[in-house]
Amino acid sequence: MSAASRDEGRVTLVGGGPGNAGLITVAGLDALQRADVVVFDRLAPLSLLQDLPARLIDVGKIPHGPQTTQEAINDILVTEARKGQHVVRLKGGDSFVFGRGSEEWQACTDAGIAVAVVPGVSSAIAAPELAGIPVTHRGLTQGFTVVSGHVPPGDPRCRLDWSALARTGTTLVVLMGVKNLATIADTLVRHGLAADTPAAVVADAGLPSQKVVKAPVADIADAAAGARISPPAVTVIGDVAGLDLGVVGTD
Structure with a gap:
């Protein structure tokens, strides 16, 4: 994991496992608890969001239904981080295994945003x-x-x-x-x-x-x-x- 100081805007990409809250890694849970903003979708372990003090942003993609484009998600990550926020992108599974984690990483680095990855348990x-x-x-x-x-x-x-x-x-x-x-x-x-x-x-x-x-x-x-x-x-x-x-x- 790369590091950034608390007063800098940054993004952490967290793999949430297959959806069971008990299967997220210790590092992933720690990142959630330290987040200012959590950007999540429907495949993430949603029960973990209930008691978080962070602001929550739903970017769900429903098959054959409402969807948030990847470009819009990338923009949210960059925009929120530029406000000095620690933004956690929480996904189900692992963000680098048929997820868009690499694209989100690239969007952040292209924008000069510090980004780290917490691998998840692949579904x-x-x-x-x-x-x-x-x-x-x-x-x-x-x-x-x-x-x-x-x-x-x-x-x-x-x-x-x-x-x-x-x-x-x-x-x-x-x-x-x-x-x-x-x-x-x-x-x-x-x-x-x-x-x-x-x-x-x-x-x-x-x-x-x-x-x-x-x-x-x-x-x-x-x-x-x-x-x-x-x-x-x-x-x-x-x-x-x-x-x-x-x-x-x-x-």
């Missing part, structure tokens, strides 16, 4: 673990690959080689893939992933509303839709999703 690992699914397991897989599913296979904006991903032999962890799950699963199977490969979707990880849906990859999209899964959710595709470690969940 890519935490959500499966909270559902009793290890992303690696000796004898089953030697690694895992985390990808974003917000752009589906076949879309002109897609930069992923899904045919290669189907043959990696690693666990696939898909973030932001609820809307495009059917296309993703179909593409993987079409390019060689066995249709009966275990898959699981973990929604609202770590919260009382946590839900886990399991099915073969060929059927996982229908199973998730039938269970009314909505974001935030993490999809795990691979043999590890078929393990039964005795963790209570909702199938």
Whole structure:
């Protein structure tokens, strides 16, 4: 973490973990308690905001609903810091893992604002673990690959080689893939992933509303839709999703 004196305007980017207030780091909690302004969205551990003396600014992005642009968020961070405030940007997960933390860092440095990062617990690992699914397991897989599913296979904006991903032999962890799950699963199977490969979707990880849906990859999209899964959710595709470690969940 970089440092700045208390009387200087500064920004701290805090990863809040998958949404459970107990999973934020000690450093992240300390930054929140020292903040003058907290800029947050709906995926952050919102219960932590209740007793903070800081001014709160909601910059939530609701899927298919009201959204705050990234440019507007960057402007808020810079503007508030220029007032001499310690501004904490609180996000769910880790701000550098499919978050816009790097863009926010760049906006601050371009504006001459001191900025620090407090890494968070990535939902890519935490959500499966909270559902009793290890992303690696000796004898089953030697690694895992985390990808974003917000752009589906076949879309002109897609930069992923899904045919290669189907043959990696690693666990696939898909973030932001609820809307495009059917296309993703179909593409993987079409390019060689066995249709009966275990898959699981973990929604609202770590919260009382946590839900886990399991099915073969060929059927996982229908199973998730039938269970009314909505974001935030993490999809795990691979043999590890078929393990039964005795963790209570909702199938």
